[in-house]
Amino acid sequence: MLPAFPTVVERHGPMVWRVCRSMLTATDAEDAWSETFLAALQAYPRLDGDAHLAGWLATIAHHKAVDRLRAGARARPVADVPDVAVRDTARDPDPALWAAVRALPDRQRHALVLRHVADLPYVDVAAAMGGTPAAARRAAADALAALRTTLADHPDAPPPLEAR
Amino acid sequence: MTTPPRAEADLLTALAAGPPDAPAVDLTALADAVAVRAWQQGQVDVAVAGVGSPIGPLLLAATPAGLVRVAFAQEDTDAVLAELSARIGPRVVESGTLLDEPARQLAEYFDRRRRDFDLALDLRLATRFRAGVLTALRRVGYGTTTSYAALAAAAGRPAAVRAVGSACATNPLPVVVPCHRVLRSDGGLGGYAGGLAAKRLLLATEAA
Numbered sequence: 001m002l003p004a005f006p007t008v009v010e011r012h013g014p015m016v017w018r019v020c021r022s023m024l025t026a027t028d029a030e031d032a033w034s035e036t037f038l039a040a041l042q043a044y045p046r047l048d049g050d051a052h053l054a055g056w057l058a059t060i061a062h063h064k065a066v067d068r069l070r071a072g073a074r075a076r077p078v079a080d081v082p083d084v085a086v087r088d089t090a091r092d093p094d095p096a097l098w099a100a101v102r103a104l105p106d107r108q109r110h111a112l113v114l115r116h117v118a119d120l121p122y123v124d125v126a127a128a129m130g131g132t133p134a135a136a137r138r139a140a141a142d143a144l145a146a147l148r149t150t151l152a153d154h155p156d157a158p159p160p161l162e163a164r
Numbered sequence: 165m166t167t168p169p170r171a172e173a174d175l176l177t178a179l180a181a182g183p184p185d186a187p188a189v190d191l192t193a194l195a196d197a198v199a200v201r202a203w204q205q206g207q208v209d210v211a212v213a214g215v216g217s218p219i220g221p222l223l224l225a226a227t228p229a230g231l232v233r234v235a236f237a238q239e240d241t242d243a244v245l246a247e248l249s250a251r252i253g254p255r256v257v258e259s260g261t262l263l264d265e266p267a268r269q270l271a272e273y274f275d276r277r278r279r280d281f282d283l284a285l286d287l288r289l290a291t292r293f294r295a296g297v298l299t300a301l302r303r304v305g306y307g308t309t310t311s312y313a314a315l316a317a318a319a320g321r322p323a324a325v326r327a328v329g330s331a332c333a334t335n336p337l338p339v340v341v342p343c344h345r346v347l348r349s350d351g352g353l354g355g356y357a358g359g360l361a362a363k364r365l366l367l368a369t370e371a372a
Contacts, residue, residue: 001246002254003242004242004245004246004248004249004254004256005249005254005255005256005257006212006245006256006257006258007242007245009191009195009257009258013191013194013195014191017182017189017191018182018183021182021183021189022179022182022183026189029183029189030189030194033191033194034194034197034198034201037195037198038198038201038202038207041198041202041207041208041255041257042202042207042255044254044255045253045254045255094178097175097178097179098183101179112179116176116179116180117179117180117182119180144172144175144176147175148172148175151175
């Protein structure tokens with residue numbers, strides 16, 4: 001049986017925040033977190049009793065964060081990008097890392113965030129993303145390799161958002 | 165200038181720690197705002213909030229039709245939430261904002277600044293017979309008491325004293341629907357879901 005919804009929010013809210021915030025500024029992450037739980041609430045009556053809640057929520061959060069990322073990239077004039085980067089630098093102790101996470105291809109980022117930020121086992125990552133655990137493991141490994149390359153090439157400067 | 169690539173373990177540690185300011189953000193406030201938005205869109209079955217009181221922590225629950233449940237600390241919160249999800253609907257949200265009005269009226273009542281509750285009540289958790297008893301119970305005034313036998317008569321079922329006792333014992337809206345004002349015909353205190361100390365305190369508060 002599924003836990004009552006307030007218990008779900010309490011138990012998984014911090015994980016959903018880490019997923020959203022790993023891809024978005026704090027303000028956008030608040031919106032993505034809210035949209036995640038609004039969507040989860042609407043879908044909750046139709047959810048299977050044995051659904052894996054953490055994987056399900058992390059995936060909704062990843063989709064909502066990707067939507068925000070795209071909307072932000074479209075809405076933001078190119079000239080404003082440095083301002084955003086400066087603001088993030090002031091806030092983030094490790095801006096290069098999170099900028100590199102944002103710049104990953106969707107599938108790699110999805111696997112990386114579910115495995116290493118949300119801390120889900122690969123069997124749950126695969127269930128949430130579709131595909132096999134082995135494919136999820138490869139996508140996460142590719143993401144880590146890409147991060148290491150990006151961070152070695154640009155140890156200080158966050159890559160531009162368009163660099164995908 | 166070349167930088168050595170970061171060790172994988174270091175990367176994994178940074179990812180697992182998550183982004184900055186995770187501890188600083190107030191997720192309770194965000195969840196409350198989500199609840200209010202969902203409520204306004206008609207997508208909430210039940211809203212709940214905990215409040216403190218002189219008789220211990222209370223859990224308040226409301227549907228769009230009105231206040232539906234007042235639960236004592238003795239009733240396990242998880243069990244009450246499960247009951248609300250199963251009997252009313254699984255779209256249950258926690259929000260102090262949505263329960264602000266009943267919480268305020270209860271605080272006034274415990275503070276002796278209010279004698280009657282001006283709240284819409286949703287009696288769907290009571291059977292039809294028991295809802296009839298609760299409706300009769302709402303007419304037992306502040307600072308007065310009645311007996312299970314008299315309440316049975318008032319509910320139009322003078323022979324059903326025992327069933328009226330059960331209706332009081334399973335009152336989903338204690339304090340607001342004043343089952344604490346019902347005593348045994350011999351003057352004994354009877355029972356109370358919130359404990360007899362709570363019943364005594366409520367009667368003493370109203371007698372003062």
